[in-house]
Amino acid sequence: MSTAAAPKARFEREVEEFLRTCRRLLSARGEGNSAAHAATALRQYQQLSEPAQLRFFEHLDLDFGPVPAEVLAAAQRYAADPTVQTLLTLTAVAEPPRQELLRRLNRAPGGTAMIVQMRRQLLRMLPQHPQLVAVEADFCHLLSSWFNPGFLEMQQVDWNSPAQLLEQIIEHEAVHAIDGWDDLRRRLQPDRRCFAFFHPQLPAEPLIFVEIALLTEMPAAIAPLIDKSAQPAAPKRFKVAAFYSISNCQPGLRGVSLGNFLIKRVAERLHAEFPSIRMFCTL
Template sequence: MNKKGLAILMRAKMRPGDATKFPLSPLARNGIEETQPDAALLQRRPAEETNRTIPTNKERDFDCVRESMHSAISLNKTEVLDSVLDDFSQGYFSLSLEDRHKLLLLLAKDYDLNRLQVRDLIKQYLGLELPSGHEGDEERALSAFHRIERNLRQALKPTYDVLFERLNTHTGGLKFLTVLRADILSMLEDGNIASLRALDSYLKEKLGTWLSPAALELHQITWDDPASLLEKIVAYEAVHPISNLLDLKRRLGVGRRCFGYLHPAIPGEPLVFIEVALQKNVAQTIQEVLWDDPPIPESEATCALFYSISSTQTFATLSPIPGYMQWLLSKLASQSALAEQELMSQSPDVRSSSTFQENLLQPEEERLLMSSSMEICGAKNGMEVMLNLLTSTNFEWKNSPQLLSALKPPLMRLCARYLVQEKKRGKALDSVANFHLQNGAMIERVNWMADRSEKGLRQSAGIMVNYVYRVENIEEYAQSYFSSGHIHTSPDVRCYIMQGEGDEQTTD
């Protein structure tokens, strides 16, 4: 990397430990992107109109952006200039979030397909007589069928298809379309509008075609790449934030690999990137991947560990468990409340009639927790102790060997239960687990205190999981997971499951 590139990269903001404080991509931003006024556009408009509608791009009038969108759709193909599409995209970024939503709703409703035309063509199609069998009659009948079928295909395309197609061939247009879809998805979270759902579905299908794997280029990212590309790696890293230039250089150095998928229409910006560590064995903690120094000679490596993944086929991973603490804390809170209610009840009949109470802790686990946390006043049972510890400020428990020893058995056992047995619509509740399992992985091992960062402790009490892809089993495992939700695990993980209640969902 040259001096100029290094200077640019040093100005880049390194990701803080809390990912919620730093936007992962332009798609996550709700704010307005600053753009420079289009001088050519200002010169074309009368001075009084310019002063009234667009003194700057940031203050651009909604109606002006709507007109530029209409022009981009309605002009003949030969008349559409790059300046028209630039005008629309720049104007869109200048709008407030509320006006963006208003414009997208207008696009979904006013530029949908012409259903009267579709119905008329269907009537014509149904009125055609099937070929009689004579060669001349059959040819004429088929010609009529083909003509109406062609017209139907065209009529079933919504008018906004024109806008999407033109933006796709325009410089920077494909990236702009991904921003449009991000805004559409945010709108759908607030309200289920049929026309907006149709717009999203259509754009999703288009993007799926334009961003197909065949159109992507695999690129190994190195320290010698442009600073603008490395800056995006720093900003977009969502699993294990990059803290400084030394950290970044290490991840791109000896014994490490970083690969990104790039699209020709979005140069210099990886759509997906993965970070790989070459190891002798499958790592148990993220600390040894990120900070063990020096790395082993590459010639001695026998394992490729993908430790920061967005979407890939892999051999083994050391992965986060982002939903574990949310699930566990919710369980602990509800079960502690139920346990307290039953203790307060004077009726033995009431105590025995609860169908919702479940003691998440085994007797020995509860005894250890109670004896190890005598200083926690007011805790009436082990679940309440565990809840208080896990929600404590600054995670003080991680610095106490006694508390760590008491917390490890229940946290590891319940983590295995969460990964293997907790389901949503028949599939793993944890999003990362679901991703790997549907790709044909098995759950190999859960690792205690593998990620001691604030994010790791907050998401999963520091626990991480190894998913292993065995080439000979990938197809079989993926198929069984899709068809029945069956999850394949190693003997070590099964041991944790068997320590519980022997749920019939235990896998093999």
């Protein structure tokens, strides 16, 4: 075997070993066996190189999709006899097996975080490999369900929050960059608010956060709101809540609807805390 061929052969073996574990996971009976196979599969995936990860996604597309002939036959039976049973059969055969594979991978400790990371890598590859769009759609479908806002916890971020969380707020601010700790401290003063969504499986990682200025009147510009040298407003009856920044911290959740739900929940929280607020706006 040539020197150039050796690495390719090695990563092909790694992919095949990983796929064998995935097939065992899909065929496993019992929660205990399933969780053990899922944990093994996640460890194997973490060791794959980027080319090997791409090959895995290609296998998901080609080998873990619905069988067209079975879908067509089930669709024809449903069209001829549209009963609940024929509809359930059609639904079952139309669902790609890769969705069940991802559900079972999610049973392992850290599975949710790893699947979010998988989708982040898949999204990065998608522009050069558009044939993987169906695989991406299945990831998005499942994550949209698992990260339903009803499962999420909203927390206020303030200066007393853990340093690791504050560092993530600085790192992930995507609209108006935070210029160090002094800038962050100003954004967390009593006339400012910051709220974030968290998921029970990623308790230390914010998914998305929004920053709000509490004001006595509608702002004319954004600059005064993010001026770190500005003095905090004296306690007053705030009348306006200006949402001036919202940032997604998890690229693997792109396209999963979280922002609107966070803003609505924050508005309800602020109205309860400050009944004098009658106007909510975005900048």
